[in-house]
Amino acid sequence: MADLTNTRILLAARPDGPPKPEDFKIDRVAIPDPGEGEVLLHVLYLSLDPYMRGRMSAAESYAAPVEIGSVMEGGTVARVVSSRNPKFSDGDIVLSHCGWQSFALSSGAGLRKLDPTAAPVSTSLGILGMPGFTAYAGLLTIGRPTEGETVVVAAASGAVGSAVGQIARIKGARAVGIAGGPEKCAFVRDVLGFDAAIDHRASDFREQLKAACPQGVDVYFENVGGHVWDAVFPLLNEFARIPVCGLIAQYNATGFEGRDRLPATMREVLSRSLTIRGFIQREFADQRPAFLREMAGWIASGEVRYKEDVVDGLTNAPEAFRGLLEGKNFGKLIVRVAT
Numbered sequence: 001m002a003d004l005t006n007t008r009i010l011l012a013a014r015p016d017g018p019p020k021p022e023d024f025k026i027d028r029v030a031i032p033d034p035g036e037g038e039v040l041l042h043v044l045y046l047s048l049d050p051y052m053r054g055r056m057s058a059a060e061s062y063a064a065p066v067e068i069g070s071v072m073e074g075g076t077v078a079r080v081v082s083s084r085n086p087k088f089s090d091g092d093i094v095l096s097h098c099g100w101q102s103f104a105l106s107s108g109a110g111l112r113k114l115d116p117t118a119a120p121v122s123t124s125l126g127i128l129g130m131p132g133f134t135a136y137a138g139l140l141t142i143g144r145p146t147e148g149e150t151v152v153v154a155a156a157s158g159a160v161g162s163a164v165g166q167i168a169r170i171k172g173a174r175a176v177g178i179a180g181g182p183e184k185c186a187f188v189r190d191v192l193g194f195d196a197a198i199d200h201r202a203s204d205f206r207e208q209l210k211a212a213c214p215q216g217v218d219v220y221f222e223n224v225g226g227h228v229w230d231a232v233f234p235l236l237n238e239f240a241r242i243p244v245c246g247l248i249a250q251y252n253a254t255g256f257e258g259r260d261r262l263p264a265t266m267r268e269v270l271s272r273s274l275t276i277r278g279f280i281q282r283e284f285a286d287q288r289p290a291f292l293r294e295m296a297g298w299i300a301s302g303e304v305r306y307k308e309d310v311v312d313g314l315t316n317a318p319e320a321f322r323g324l325l326e327g328k329n330f331g332k333l334i335v336r337v338a339t
Helices: 051-055 121-125 130-143 159-170 182-191 205-212 226-235 262-271 281-301 314-324
Strands: 005-011 024-030 039-047 076-083 093-096 103-106 150-153 174-179 196-199 217-221 236-244 275-278 308-312 332-336
Touching: 005 314, 039 093, 039 121, 039 314, 076 103, 076 121, 093 121, 121 308, 121 332, 130 159, 130 217, 130 236, 130 281, 150 159, 159 174, 159 217, 159 281, 174 182, 174 205, 182 196, 196 205, 205 226, 217 226, 226 236, 308 314, 314 332
Parallel strands: 150 174, 150 217, 174 196, 217 236, 236 275, 308 332
Antiparallel strands: 005 024, 039 076, 039 103, 039 332, 076 093
16 A cells, blocks of 8 residues: 555635636545554545535535535545454445545444445445435425326436436326436436436427426426426426425526516415425435335336446546536446546
8 A cells, every 4th residue: 555645636716606627636645544443445436416516615505615625525435445443344345425535534433334246336326325315205205296196307317316207107106307418318218217308408398398297297306496497387286396406507606697586486386385395315314224125126126227427537526527517427427436
């Protein structure tokens, strides 16, 4: 280990609008030695997720921002390369939160051992991890779809949206996905089995969406905001439920323009008895065992499929993340840091 270094991606500046290459800094330092009770982890996979854009900002949020000069945060799969903790052995594969770096020390708190023979370990960052659980808990706890209802989900080819639509189908609901581009829409419809997939870039997007939802929309799983929300909102039925998971269309915004639409929106919320509920997946931590059991079963039976978009090399993480915010990824975005 003495001839190796720890490559880290640091937050160099807080972005003004979309993140720029100069907002990140590549740093190399010595690999630390584990102290008593600690383990040294070698990161194998890094998850890239939209929420990370919020961590780059100093604006008040549900979690503290990454400090300037600190390692960008993120979920990881890592291998224990040196353990001084009796709960872990060299060679163990663990779900961890090492951030954007190739090596990290851990006290062992929060680490979860993974079984590489049960499923590809990368799935613990996607369909069997936080994104899949977000879809499961948000849809079933807040959306509560019933047989015959129509569920619409934005970013339907992504890690969360793809799971939402497939779970909705398992529960007997119609699933209508919204995605960007013909290739993603074909995947959502033909591979994932959604009842319909609509391209939000199409000139007649609103008309296509309305035609795909002849009975209106009972559940809208919000991942995007922006013009997608504008198209869905008029189609919401009385008593519709809207789990708000993300607003990726607005994450790079530096301000808001146009008229104040909140009064009109609230009038419709009142008159149609709409339920709009923001959530963070950790609120439903007690459901995680049931999620892991059910999702593993759905994958094994073929009822749920998933797609991973794998980028090689930690130093490519900033550019891949910038692309994520522009919708350039196709499936769950993961960086392969080591093998």
